[in-house]
Amino acid sequence: MSPLLSARQVRKAYGSFVALNNIDFDLARGERHALIGPNGAGKSTFIACIAGQLPGVEGSIRFKGDEVARLLPAEVAKRGIGRTFQISRAFLQMSALENMTAAFIIASGRWASLSRALLAEAEDRAGGMLATVGLAARAGSRVADLSLGDRKRLEFGMVLAGDPDLLLLDEPTAGMSIKERHHLMELVATRAEEAGKTLLFVEHDIDVVLKIAQRVTVMVRGAVLAAGTPVEIAANAQVQAVYLGGHH
Amino acid sequence: MSLLSNQMSPARWAVLLAAVVGLELANRLTGAGTSLMLAEMLILAIFAASLNLLMSYGHMVSFGHAAFFGLGAYGFTLAVSRAGLPVELALLFGPLLAGFGGLVFGALCVRLTEIYFAMLTLACAQITYTVLFQWYDVTGGDTGITGFMPARFGLSEANFTTLVLVVLAVCLALMARLVASPLGLAIRAVGQDRWRAEALGLAPRRVQLVAFVISAAFAGVAGTLFAAFQGAAFPDYAGLGFTLEALIMVVLGGLHSFWGGVLGAVLFTQLRHWAPVLTGHWGLLLGIVLLIFVIALPHGVAALGARLGLGPKGDRA
Structure with a gap:
């Protein structure tokens, strides 16, 4: 089956600073996919690119087969992509x-x-x-x-x-207690599963990622470092190096 | 807390009824001078309410709202004086021209937000004023258009004031209907967080443009009535002075409240009417009152009403 979302060579630069450097990314229908990486890796930028909120995005983002990379946010939303914000907006x-x-x-x-x-x-x-x-x-x-x-x-x-067919959740549990985090993410996973939604979420809490995600993509400095199942990612030496290097 | 049950409390209805009866009694019992003062107050109440709709619900601050007051006045006046339409029919052309002006200027202004939006509205209003002021052949320039109809349609002062009161009531009923509708909710949504609204699938500029046109058309109703009241139209109707007065009224009456514009218009016109009793310095008095309100009562008279228990804070925009 063709992927629900397929990004190719997605690039976003702010002047000389390259926030996203030729990202290739696929998302299967019904998948729960976590986007992880240190601060500044470009995770939120990537989410905003998919949601149509950034001008000047290069490359291709196809959703259900249609190019959405240069649509306005409202048009992206109407096609079935919903998002939450890192700092919640209501x-x-x-x-x-x-x-x-x-x-x-x-x-x-x-x-x-x-x-x-x-x-x-x-x-x-x-x-x-x-x-x-x-x-x-x-x-x-x-x-x-x-x-x-x-x-x-x-x-x-x-x-x-x-x-929406695809839910983009940018740090849905940021700033919450551990208990609240697990409550919310269980709710999210249950709802997504029941309704057959595809989930792409940015998350810093590795416990939450391991519990909820079926696939994980690790981003570092605007590029994809690794992608795979949570078990594969946890065992990946490069990822361990980044995480140890990034946090200590 | 339901949206649909978010209607007026019995206490508010009672206050409203008392206000209407009080107004009509004052209109009928205290002579022509009072009637004229009240007519102007009620017309300005429509004007201020139209700006309040834009500011309190759409969170759009306009520095050029008088453009639509002026276009309303001239739309009506020109339809009578130049096109020779009967007065009753010409009345429609005031709000129509104002609404059309709102569509043209609004399409420009909603491209930007906040202070840039406000500056664009100011620019549009200045253009309107200049055209009305300079285009002698059509608008009569600075001498305006006079003598095209008997002032107040030839009605007595008291009867004209009653008519204006009825028009105000109809306008407010329409506005209340709008506010408690899906469209009203969409306008508030874009006003409060355009990013959230956009991410949910709403095109913010389109919603803002609709709000702008509606607000302009209501300002046009006020302008039309004002021209009929004076039996004349002058470029000043579209000038900065009227815009500022409307802004002051909304702030005095209370931002983020349905009744803000109306209450502000009442307070403002009464202050101006009675100021000469206290002082010869109207500008100074207004400045001080405005200062006190902004610092001590940032949500205006309407918030005071809510504090006195006149209904829940249910009409928050």
Whole structure:
């Protein structure tokens, strides 16, 4: 089967600084794939390239066979790629329920509507999704008043609302306690599995990576260092060298 | 906390009803001078509410909103004076021209954000003002267009004020409907985090343009009424002075509140009306009041109302 996402020779430079240097990358449908590497490796840049958020990306990114490398973010989203951000983004002055409702309305493509029925229906589904991500009790809270972990859950749910084929999660557990991390990632993996979603996530916690990912790609200084199963990656001498070198 | 049940509390309805009755009583019982003052206040309330829609919900600060007030006034005035349309029909051309102006200028302005957006709106308004001021053959230049209709459609002061009150109520009802709709939610979403909105599949500029056009058309309603009120249109209607007044009204009334624009217009016009009793220095008084509000009451009169228990903070934008 052809890969869901296939990147070839993807390059992104900021002036003379090359953030991504000719990345080749394939993602199989239904796969849970972790992107790891030291800070500055280009992981978030790569995610942003796929999501259409960076101008001046060179090379090819094909999604379901179509070139998406130079589309606008909204167009990429409509084709079935949803993303969360490293620092979670949501509509801060709205309640969790309003955020989720907005996500469903945007997903419906009928944002210009004045229909109360559409709003009621979206709100109904939003309530269900809040329950799914464990936020039913916080439905009325403004996002600005939510904890970091709850914001990450909300953002994940909002992305799910669009029913994307591919979920890009940029450090979904950053800043969370170990317990929270495992809770969230179990939720993510379960939801992805149930709905047949493909998952590409950036993660620093190796325990989480080993537990969730089926494949791992290691990036260093804008290039792919190694790719393989978690077991292969854990045993890879080059990877060990980078990680020991990078963190000590 | 549901969006659909996010309607006015009984207490708010009571306050609103009392305000309307109070206004109408003042209009009917205190003479023509008061009626004229109230008519101007209510027209400015529509204008300020249109800017508030843009600022509080779309988080777009415009330094050129008077362009659409002016276009509204001239759209109506020119339709009567140059095209010879009957007044009733010409009324439509005010909001139409303002909305069209909003479409053209908005398409330019939404390409940028924040201060750059604001500076573009300023530039567009200055262009509008200059055209109205210089194009003598059509707009009459600095002498404006006068004498094309009896002021206030020939209605008595009190009857005209009642008419304006009705138009204000209709405009606010439409705005409330908009705010509590999928479109309203999309406008707020883009205003609060365009990156998130974009990543969910919303094209931010398109949403902002729709908000801009709607806001401009409402400003055009206010401009049309103002021209009918004066029986005249002048380039100043599109000038910086009106833009600044509307901005001050929104800040005084309360950003991020549905009622901010209206409350601000009431406070501003009443202050200006009664200021001569206190002082000959209106500008100084306004400056001090603005200072106090921005520092002590950054969310304006509307926040004070919420604090007094007039409904939940449910109308937060």
